[in-house]
Amino acid sequence: MSGTSDKPTAVVVDGYSAGNFYPAAFAAAGARVIHVQSTPELIPSMLAPDLTAYAENIVDGDVDSLAARLAPLDPVCVVPGQESAVRLADALSEALGVKSNGTRLSPARRDKYEMIETLRRAGVRCARQFKSADPAALVDWAEREGGFPAVVKPLSSAGSDSVFICRDGAEVRAAAERILDGHNIFGAANTEVLAQSYLEGTEYIVDTVSCRGHRYACGIWEYEKTLLDSGQRIYNRDILLAEDQEPAADLVAYVDEVLKALGVEWGPAHAEVIVTAEGPTLVEIGTRLNGNLNPGFHDVALGQNQAALSALAYADPDAFLARFSGGVYTKRQHAYVYNAPTVLDGIVSAVDSAAVAEMQGLESVFQAAPRYAPGARINPTNDLMTTSMKIFLTGPHHEQLTADYEKVRVLKDLVYRVDQ
Secondary structure: OOOOOOOOEEEEEOOOHHHHHHHHHHHHOOOEEEEEEOOOOOOOOOOOOOHHHOOEEEEOOOHHHHHHHHHHHOOOEEEEOOHHHHHHHHHHHHHHOOEOOOOOOOHHHOOHHHHHHHHHHOOOOOOOEEEEOOHHHHHHHHHHHHOOOEEEEEOOOOOOOOOEEEOOHHHHHHHHHHHHOOEOOOOOEOOOEEEEEOOOOEEEEEEEEEEOOEEEEEEEEEEEEEEOOOOEEEEEEEEEOOOOOOOHHHHHHHHHHHHHHOOOOOEEEEEEEEEEOOEEEEEEEEOOOOOOOOHHHHHHHHOOOHHHHHHHHHHOHHHHHHHHOOOEOOOOOEEEEEEEOOOOOEEEEEEOHHHHHHHHOOOOEEEEEEOOOOOOEEOOOOOHHHOOEEEEEEEOOHHHHHHHHHHHHHHHHHOEEEEO
């Protein structure tokens, strides 16, 4: 371990994807940042952490040895950089005696079956569900109790990975067998499958940051999804909701119940909620940053961003509570996040910089970020991880934003040249 510092120390476990925004956020809050890499090799399916942004990188997944190495630094927090790091971050923060959601309900904040059952025990509205390693048992449950359509998915994944909408028993069986034959996006084998009752209604994202049990709602987005022929639903566009627009108040009130039931006292949470005829109902929640976070984009559209808010909550709780306790964001501009799908299948031979520049030059486009470089394998989109690029759009005029979105939908197909 390197020399000591006068700055407080924050620890990020597996800072993949949006976790890459933590080093700058904690630096702005006056903290130095240590990274814990819980696996010997980086997970290849995810956007890797920029290890140069950290003061140290410790490659170790054992709670006791990590606690022994980190305790002399007197860290102020341990935060998960992505979904699969939640349980290790909870255990390590508890072992170190720092700000923590603790381990008692940690399984319920990670395992999707335990998550919903914990809500049920707390009297919070939730879906019917069943889990099994036996496809036949899942079919039997769907036919006798769950009904159709039924949702079939892994117990512990993210990014719409292997989520199937099944219309009959044969589709349930096929989805379950496919899931059990594979791994989740974090590289772990799927040993059980979750089947849930289908929630009919509009789906929303509700992002929060908690500090000493006090929540700030930092963004609500309406999900627009596309249903593929395979029965999988993929993200298309996230549309920012105004804080005083229906059903924002009901969503915030419901997520408050969810956070309480799951013991979320500290840090970010990313909830997906469907507003059914009975009211808001949880799809799932992760105690980590929104995977579509872009701090500059969120600062423009919302006046703040989840990474900076989380760093402030941990590094200076009094300042966070004085400004944000119990509050809700203010929408400053219209905003979309577009996860562009593709039907391309092959090796990327070139990225058309002119098409990217034309897209980036549109008035409402804040950032257009191709996912693939020349030489990379590109596949037809079947989940969030296989979209072709992510485009952030924001502006004061809804009509302009919509027009630029329609242009982007055309231009995204011109970005890649592919060898079959």
